[in-house]
Amino acid sequence: MIKCIIIEDEPLARDLLTRYIQSTDGLQLLGSAEDAEEARQQINSNKPDLIFLDIKLPDISGINFYKSLIHKPKVIFTTAYSEFAVEGFELEAVDYLLKPFGYERFLAAVNKLKTQLESDIDDIIIIKEDKKSYRVKLSSILFIESLGDYVKYHTHEKPYLATDTLKSLASSLPSNFLRIHKSYIVCLDHIEYLEGNRLKVNDQMLPVGYAYRESVSRLFKK
Template identity: 50%
Template sequence: MIKCLIIDDEPLAREVLESYVSDLPSLKLIASCKDAVEALDYLNKESVDLIFLDINMPKLSGINFYKSLSKKPKVIFTTAYADHAVEGFELEAVDYLLKPFSFERFIKAVNKVQLGASESQENFIMLKADKKNHKIKFDEITYFESIGDYVKVHLKEEKTLIISETLRKLENLLPSGFIRTHKSFIISLNHLEYFEGNQAKIGEAKIPIGQSYRDKVNEVFRK
């Protein structure tokens, strides 16, 4: 169970988050605060695992509030302004949600928190191919390529697996060292050599960067 705290000065935004949290059994809402000052008072008495934190608030911004915490819970920033994303990543935020965001997008962010909690114990993923369950370490994977109803898993030393899976599901299961660059590709940042134009270079492969993914890629690498 993940104990979470909502901090947002907009009543409607708090209501949306409260509703989303209530729909996920893995989350337990401890409190919902209208500003950072109220939240500070609460955190002096209680501890939480995760904060859904609005960035643009009166008195004290979400960024400055989070910087002020001596003990920092995991944080997912919520904002109406995409240009805040870079600073959020610099603070090692789990994710940022651009308002208005869907329940599906909310779940994706929460999945990153749940995965992160187990990463220290698990550095692998189980993938089914050739009627066998393969234990594949994350650092062995160079990139994923969608091919029709299947996904080709590219591994080190030019090995591959063909699995009956979707990139969308895989994206929610992978740790933060992976990023989707195209509707048909997810790449490992550990194996990335460089970006050039609209392509990412991994080994001999040149992976396309789709137009709808370009801004996210640029934000992650602070270009």
């Protein structure tokens, strides 16, 4: 079930979205807000998966409001002003509904979100640290470091330490992960450049082992 919040100051538009959400399988409406302050409280309290966000709010633009959120749910922007569409998509919005929109267009946006969420499931790895199990996005992993009987996952958010070996991990990770050293596996998506026998990944320079130099060099050939 996708939990939703409507952020819209126009009563008619708010009522329309409410009807659409309540008529759609897989959606649950948690509440609605008319301004940014109320919206922030709703988001912090209810932790929605999705917000329908009007770009023209009374006290702030919806785009600036969304930028200000620390933990950002998925967003579908709604507005009568098409000139904001490009900036909305730059924020990785699911979709952009131009008022007035019908149920068919609304449903197309929701189905786009469902497709994204299905893809997100394939991007999840379970990491067990101490007695806790974490759901971590594979795309957030910068590189994995071997530390004896443990491996350290370096991610955008925080490091995770788990009991495992690089050898066992290498066969279970997708093809955009490459072993570059006896102590390192890197995510190809986060490599910045190759300098000599070192790779720049995020803010760290990682060594490329002799046995892995040919496979690494192939990455930089046209």
